[in-house]
Amino acid sequence: MDVSDLIARARAGDHHAFRDLVQGHSHELHVHCYRILGSVQDAEDALQETLVSAWRSLGEFGQRSSLRTWLYRIATNRCLSMLRADSRRPRSATSLPDLALPEPAGTSDVPPWLEPYPDVLLDNLADQAPGPEARYETTEAISLAFITALQLLPPRQRAVLVLRDVLGYRASEVAEMLDATQESVQSALKRARATVDNHLADSGGGRPAGQPDTAAEHQLVARLTDALERADLDALVELFVADVRFSMPPAVLEYRGVDMARRVLTAATFRPDRSFRVVPTRANGQPALGMYVADVHGGVHRGHTLLVVTIVGDRVSVITGFDASVMPRFGLPRMLPETD
Template sequence: MEMDTTDLIARARAGDHDAFRDLVQGHSQELQVHCYRILGSLQDAEDALQETLVSAWRNLGEFGQRSSLRTWLYKIATNRCLDMLRANSRRPRIAPPLPEATLPEPTGAGDPAWLEPYPDVLLDHLVDQRPGPEARYESTEAISLAFITALQLLPPRQRAALVLRDVLGYHAAEVAQMLDATQESVHSALKRARATVDNHLADDGSTGSGRPARQPDTAAEHRLVARFTDALERADLDALIDLLVTDVRLSMPPVMLEYRGLDSAQRLFSAVVFRPGRTYRVVPTRANGQPAFGVYLADPHAGVYRAYTLLVITTAGDTITAITGFSNTNVMTRFGLPRTLPETE
């Protein structure tokens, strides 16, 4: 039998840790996704969630139930994220070493160095979650890699205001209260934030019918995943290029470089991925509501394939509009992917 919330709050205030856990466990995963949207990093989101729960435990006596427990928790989480973004020790981070290959000339600056993918397995229970009536973005779109990247372009308070209002659907008055701001300042922040995000998504090819949607297991996606996997494992550059749209965008956080167009893509894959003597195995997965791939590079001296990169692709029908490669292989463990694969099946 589900325990009454009022009773759980009373018990938690009296020091009952089990009651507090029961009180917040239904909100923990959505709060982590909220922190991820603002911070752009799964690791940072996990840290922010833990700090949020510690703060909520310590300050439960101040919760006057004038708002819902969920809203109160979102206020704490939002402000924890803003505190993290203000911390001098957090960003910018030390520039990472470039890949061992000589990279071709980029066409622009890439994604933020701290950007990380979010495993779909952690989103499963959020599929049916409906945002409030004020939301401008669908839940599936608001977790896409393009949207998360666009959010990182915003100043922290604009970022928080847009997520609270346009993703979660809180009223402007509620957002103002959560940010300790005036409604006028919230409206002003939203106007600027919406323009920046919409411009980025338009430039990224992620608006209108091309918006990423979390529709796994469609026939077109299955075919595309199979063709992409096959092209990588056979080191077939032409077959891979055939899957890409003309203005495809390639990026590889934490290296902040961007490559646009088929010519740039061909030069990058030739210089880095399909160098002579390299062979790969590919394990499909999903990230940010999009197809993703754990890529493993053969180690001829050890007889195994070692984790090399995690690729996330943005699709439009049977084509690929963007590929984001995460060279920090630590992210692969978050997807349940092993460090190595055997040489033979």
């Protein structure tokens, strides 16, 4: 159906026409909000508020820009308003359980509100090519390292970099979206690029090489799964780069290096009272592992953590652990029955 006809019907109060008008944009708007906010839940809230605002203000849409650009303007400004209101969850770091963990190498750049993004939600973005001004490829622009780097930026810089370097909008378009001057957009972009590039260079992941989800990656994930389920610490550590990094938001602690990895895994994972089952999945364009710990009373394994893995070459360079609350978004059950 013609877009102009849908707009006319939606302006007349036809909710079905409005749904048809925006449904092709909802997935990419959700990803956009996630990039700016770093939280899947906050992105869902921002998307719903964006659609409500679009419905209410559709009469103001003069079609000087495309509907997609107009929706991105609303979504971006909704996200900025949420950041000004400090609505992120959680707002502050938490401590890790008392596991006699070693002293961390330092404070992690991973913010406490960061959540992993299920790859299954990215499947509908295949046809959404970025504009000619884009600087980052799609796989990089959703990686945990990139999302973390964005969270280091002030809100306005964050929005400018995503609109310019990820989505490929021109400076003039971004200035109109943000009610700013082109000069201020270019200045914010220059500062944002410097921060993001420095973080990616120092993140342990760098810019991804090659295509994700390859046979070699599958083989590495299979070896990780096997080592974890067998509690084979030596086999697991063999898969790490020498300066491997561990972080576990919402705790803002970071552990670095193979020796530290051994100590952390011994204290937190490979304990005599624990056995694990592992279910592979994907998050942020990267391999992820849903880990289930055996219930002390037997019969089931309960969801314990989701590990998102960054791979460089044929080794693991970064592991980011999230608590079990994120697992249902990946279609992972809360419990697994015992196997024979």
